[in-house]
Amino acid sequence: MNKQGLSSDIQASLQEQDLFPIREVSRVTGVNAVTLRAWERRYGLIQPTRTDSGHRLYSQADIDDIRRILGWLERGVAVSKVGSILARGQKLAHGVVLADCTAGWQAQVREAVHRFDAVALDSLFDQVFAALNLDLVFTEVFMPVWHDLAAGQGAFGLASEWLFLDQFLRGRVFTRLQLARVPRSHTVLLAPLPGPCLELDLLVTGLLLASDEVGVQLLMPGQVLDELPLVCERLRPDAMVLFSNHPLSDGLGKRLMRLATGLQCPLLLAGEAAEGAQDGLAGSPVACLGAEIERMRRRLRQYFAGQLDT
Template sequence: MNRLDDRGTYPIREFARLTGVNPVTLRAWERRYGIIRPERTEKGHRFYTDEHIQHVRHILYWLDQGYPIRQVKLLLKDGQENSGNNNDDWLNQQQQVIRAAQHLNTQHLDELWNAGFSSYPLAVYYERCLSPVLHFLRSSSTPLIVTHAFEHLLKRKFGAMLLQQQRHNKGPVLLLATNHEHAEIETLACACALGAAEFRVEYFGPQPTPSDLGLTLTMIPAANVWIHFHPLIPAHQQQWQDYFSHCHVTHFLSGAAPDTQVQHKTLIRLPDQLSRQVRTFITGNNTEKNTDNNAEKHTHNGGFH
């Protein structure tokens, strides 16, 4: 582990990996909201402690309850839930994004997204703002060109973020997949949330068949596979059952994952919320990574497995 010393202190990139909160958001929480105060080295570099990890868990707890970041500081101070409507801020953000989308104002959309991504962990911002906006645009009388443009721009945004993240991320590969194009945006959001925690993510587009995934696993050294499911049609059920019965790599399943006919230790079902799915994956893999690092400490290898 990339600690500054043996007292349990971490530089910002390592802390981001451990918590799943990217460095840009950590700096915003410090400067703009004052809800986290890192320590400083003699040269002025930020570092964090195990106490900061617990503090971030408390912040994420309140965000999971739907509170906007501007209210979290008071909640951390007194621990009492606000009796007011904690959804007002999120509704305001959703309405701003919808208005920008309806006017095809791409520059303003990008500004709103950048502000959201800097203030919140990406999975939280997706759940509380972008997912409700997508649902509204897809289910309302919004012209199709507006909905399609919004989806295209958001996919492009996530794709650019993922490409930038993966230039620096090392370690075991997570192969990410979804069985339906309608679930692609959420899958890309998941990829970027994991990329912010320095996981090496590979995503090759929507709708791979079980055979496609099996072939892909012969080509890349994936340590884990994460499949986000849209509801399956009956004709595809047995194909996935056969695939699961023969898989040897650990698979994480989210969304409308099919019920498996056999219990298999390589299949792990994730919670419903994207933010909790990401956190569950990060926590489990950080535990494994730390164990591996300790085992290899005297080999000077510095890698995984």
């Protein structure tokens, strides 16, 4: 490995830890440095360690992941979708086979909802919550059923079933949000972008975006975009996150850039809107967190650490 330009101490440290600078990773994988940085910044696909001076260092596991990414891209998978495939593969590699048990829980949830059985649904929620972490409770069990019912409301009875499940989940999520209101190192305001936004989508994003370091306060659907500077002035959050699972409407990107200049805190974009707007907002004051909750949390931490490029 060519480590020309690095001191002998740094070279020895890299060899001991099997860490490689970006130029060496580019050489052995055939992926240029610009693309590697874009995969990290835009999609969170690779997360190298950083030296004190900010230089990226990649492990052998990172290099293996890069080769897997190339394999999926060669199969025609969009780069924005590769992250979820890799994440699922990592879960399986560690022996966490979720498909069978989550499918079974989903079937039980559907049956309880079909019977409008609140007691059974309540018991199922507690069972799933005891067996899985918070992310999986929603992303692998309850929200897929909620989305399926929302998509099938043309069939007789499904609209009522969806409303029953939606009301149940909103109550459960809201309760957990209330319990999570304790002081954190950082406070984030989460608000929906103008346009379609279902309250449960926002509530679940707020619940899952929170961490031991980051507390989340919600602004509900109907929040006026132009009044956000006033809200931020009074609440003084560390960041303002705007959320939507729909593409940005014409002209909204420019409104966001103007809004960012009038806020007294950083402005960030999350949800599917962030995926579609990434290129258009590159270099602007608006940072994009992505659509997957794990990536949102990671990129939010990076932003507060000054390591996330806008």
